Amino acid sequence: MHGLGNDFVILDARSHALALTPARRRTIADRCLGVGCDQLIVLEQPTERDADVFMRIYNPDGSEAGACGNATRCVASLVMDERKADRVTVQTIAGLLESQKMGTGTNGLPVISVDMGPARLDWREIPVREACDTNHMPVGLGPLQDPVGTNMGNPHATFFVEDLAAIPLEELGPKLEHDPFFPERANIGVAQRVGEARLRLRVWERGAGVTLACGSGACAAVVAASRRGLVDRKAEIILEHGSLTIEWLRDNHVLMTGGISVAFKGELDRSLLS
Numbered sequence: 349m350h351g352l353g354n355d356f357v358i359l360d361a362r363s364h365a366l367a368l369t370p371a372r373r374r375t376i377a378d379r380c381l382g383v384g385c386d387q388l389i390v391l392e393q394p395t396e397r398d399a400d401v402f403m404r405i406y407n408p409d410g411s412e413a414g415a416c417g418n419a420t421r422c423v424a425s426l427v428m429d430e431r432k433a434d435r436v437t438v439q440t441i442a443g444l445l446e447s448q449k450m451g452t453g454t455n456g457l458p459v460i461s462v463d464m465g466p467a468r469l470d471w472r473e474i475p476v477r478e479a480c481d482t483n484h485m486p487v488g489l490g491p492l493q494d495p496v497g498t499n500m501g502n503p504h505a506t507f508f509v510e511d512l513a514a515i516p517l518e519e520l521g522p523k524l525e526h527d528p529f530f531p532e533r534a535n536i537g538v539a540q541r542v543g544e545a546r547l548r549l550r551v552w553e554r555g556a557g558v559t560l561a562c563g564s565g566a567c568a569a570v571v572a573a574s575r576r577g578l579v580d581r582k583a584e585i586i587l588e589h590g591s592l593t594i595e596w597l598r599d600n601h602v603l604m605t606g607g608i609s610v611a612f613k614g615e616l617d618r619s620l621l622s
């Protein structure tokens with residue numbers, strides 16, 4: 349499935365455990381050696397009574413992430429179809445995420461909204477190496493300076509620039525992701541304000557590289573832009589393959605709405621079953 353081109357292989361391990369070693373996870377995510385995806389998602393039985401499904405998130409480098417906004421919308425849509433319901437709760441290692449079907453987009457695809465939980469703004473929660481004001485973090489490289497830090501269940505640094513097209517993200521992104529300032533590495537977002545309530549965004553994702561869209565990165569960008577006074581609390585985020593609507597609610601939760609799509613369905617090879 350994909351959300352605006354941020355693509356996922358979603359494995360259903362709810363009724364049968366999978367033998368997924370880190371090496372196997374990397375191979376499945378490899379676009380030449382496996383199926384290829386930005387994140388590998390594994391569905392399991394939830395451990396919380398209020399949740400409908402548990403979702404694990406793996407980056408193509410094998411690392412596990414606490415949040416993936418676009419995959420949450422995809423998984424929620426799958427489970428809503430199964431249950432013939434308009435609302436479901438997705439459990440992740442970072443918490444419970446409530447999701448709602450909003451209807452169908454002009455392209456005929458489902459539009460799904462997810463409450464990504466609270467935006468965490470304290471430097472210890474992002475986390476960064478030293479105490480700092482997360483609205484102006486002392487880290488940067490070349491034209492990317494003075495980012496805003498946000499934890500949306502995963503760590504983000506959002507840089508604001510005048511001309512997004514002029515930023516060599518493929519070159520600067522990996523260096524910033526691995527900057528010692530971020531002990532758990534970070535997703536690197538670069539945003540340009542293009543209207544009163546509109547931002548253009550590109551993200552170098554931790555453990556994945558540049559993707560066509562990053563849902564949690566879009567949430568972090570609106571929180572960051574709002575803290576900087578660049579937008580109010582609701583904005584359209586324009587990504588390479590479409591837009592997301594993000595709202596930073598007064599209770600500090602962040603709501604993300606956008607389209608999702610099923611690319612194809614397949615069956616697991618028996619060798620993957622444990």
Ligand SMILES: N[C@@H](CCC[C@H](N)C(=O)O)C(=O)O
Pocket residue numbers: 354386387405407412413414415416417418419502503535553554555556559561562563564565
């Ligand atoms: N594609 C995502 C984020 C996936 C996880 C990220 N790379 C991390 O390591 O934190 C999204 O839509 O939010």
